[in-house]
Amino acid sequence: MIEDQAFELRKRALDNFEKKNARTIAVFSGKGGVGKSSFALNFAICLSSQGKKVLILDLDIGMGNIDILLGMYPKHTLISMLDDQLSIEDIIEKGPNNLSYIAAGTGLSSFFHLDGNRYEYFLNQLENITRQYDYILFDLGAGMSEEHMAFISAADECFVVTTTEPTSITDAYAAIKHLVLETSDVKISLMVNRVSGIQESLNVYERLNLAVQNFLSQEIRLLGSLPEDPIVIKAVKEQTPFYILERRARVSKTMAKMTLDYLKANHDLSEDEKGQFIQKLKSLFIRKVD
Numbered sequence: 001m002i003e004d005q006a007f008e009l010r011k012r013a014l015d016n017f018e019k020k021n022a023r024t025i026a027v028f029s030g031k032g033g034v035g036k037s038s039f040a041l042n043f044a045i046c047l048s049s050q051g052k053k054v055l056i057l058d059l060d061i062g063m064g065n066i067d068i069l070l071g072m073y074p075k076h077t078l079i080s081m082l083d084d085q086l087s088i089e090d091i092i093e094k095g096p097n098n099l100s101y102i103a104a105g106t107g108l109s110s111f112f113h114l115d116g117n118r119y120e121y122f123l124n125q126l127e128n129i130t131r132q133y134d135y136i137l138f139d140l141g142a143g144m145s146e147e148h149m150a151f152i153s154a155a156d157e158c159f160v161v162t163t164t165e166p167t168s169i170t171d172a173y174a175a176i177k178h179l180v181l182e183t184s185d186v187k188i189s190l191m192v193n194r195v196s197g198i199q200e201s202l203n204v205y206e207r208l209n210l211a212v213q214n215f216l217s218q219e220i221r222l223l224g225s226l227p228e229d230p231i232v233i234k235a236v237k238e239q240t241p242f243y244i245l246e247r248r249a250r251v252s253k254t255m256a257k258m259t260l261d262y263l264k265a266n267h268d269l270s271e272d273e274k275g276q277f278i279q280k281l282k283s284l285f286i287r288k289v290d
């Protein structure tokens with residue numbers, strides 16, 4: 001009897017393991033230097049500190065810098081995984097709060113032009129780990145390059161980062177427009193960085209959402225905002241994520257609250273709403289080859 005129960009429990013655990021699918025989030029911005037990488041990294045750390053299994057993948061072709069922000073020197077990168085036929089587990093590094101991360105490596109632009117075999121190898125490796133994580137974040141570069149498009153449109157949702165500057169907002173709108181014209185059913189949330197107060201972030205959100213509603217017949221959500229805080233600059237200089245460097249700083253408290261609000265709003269996601277990522281990436285690649 002006890003053996004039957006143990007068998008049943010093991011079977012259920014295995015079923016759950018097989019069903020688990022990471023929620024994939026693409027983080028991008030219209031304009032460079034708006035704080036996208038710093039946000040993506042600290043958000044990932046906050047998710048980890050809530051007991052979630054999180055992986056962040058640095059796919060910024062221009063200048064991958066998650067490892068610099070972490071003050072870490074990865075032994076392997078995405079590029080070396082492909083060159084040396086390593087398994088994806090071999091290239092995962094451990095950051096603070098049990099966060100996993102994968103560094104881009106130099107020559108990342110070639111990664112986005114993989115031939116069939118290498119792309120399939122990458123997708124199979126990625127598929128292996130989507131069942132092991134709750135969240136996988138892709139830190140992508142600024143702007144809407146063709147290379148990034150597949151990741152952005154295949155992800156379960158996208159976070160667009162902007163500051164309050166008009167040029168940054170205009171570029172965020174251009175990036176959203178590009179995305180919506182390419183993929184109509186994508187979930188987009190806005191993160192407004194370097195704000196002086198909540199009202200300022202609401203103004204930016206309302207302005208952008210109105211334009212998206214009127215001209216693109218879409219809706220974007222407000223993920224939240226982060227205040228201008230000198231701790232962020234200090235954290236970059238000390239190569240320690242701000243959430244780790246100064247947990248009591250205003251920006252860290254705001255980040256923690258944003259993460260909790262996000263988790264609360266998404267707690268009831270069905271498995272069907274997640275995990276289409278690999279299938280979508282595969283079909284996007286086939287479409288490209290066709």
Ligand SMILES: Nc1ncnc2c1ncn2[C@@H]1O[C@H](COP(=O)(O)OP(=O)(O)OP(=O)(O)O)[C@@H](O)[C@H]1O
Binds near residue numbers: 037039227228230
């Ligand atoms: N909330 C903030 N308060 C103060 N300074 C900030 C804040 N967010 C970002 N910064 C500053 O902006 C700089 C750029 O941030 P980050 O490198 O994360 O931008 P990015 O958008 O990822 O840039 P890139 O497009 O070049 O990858 C940081 O080095 C930091 O000095």
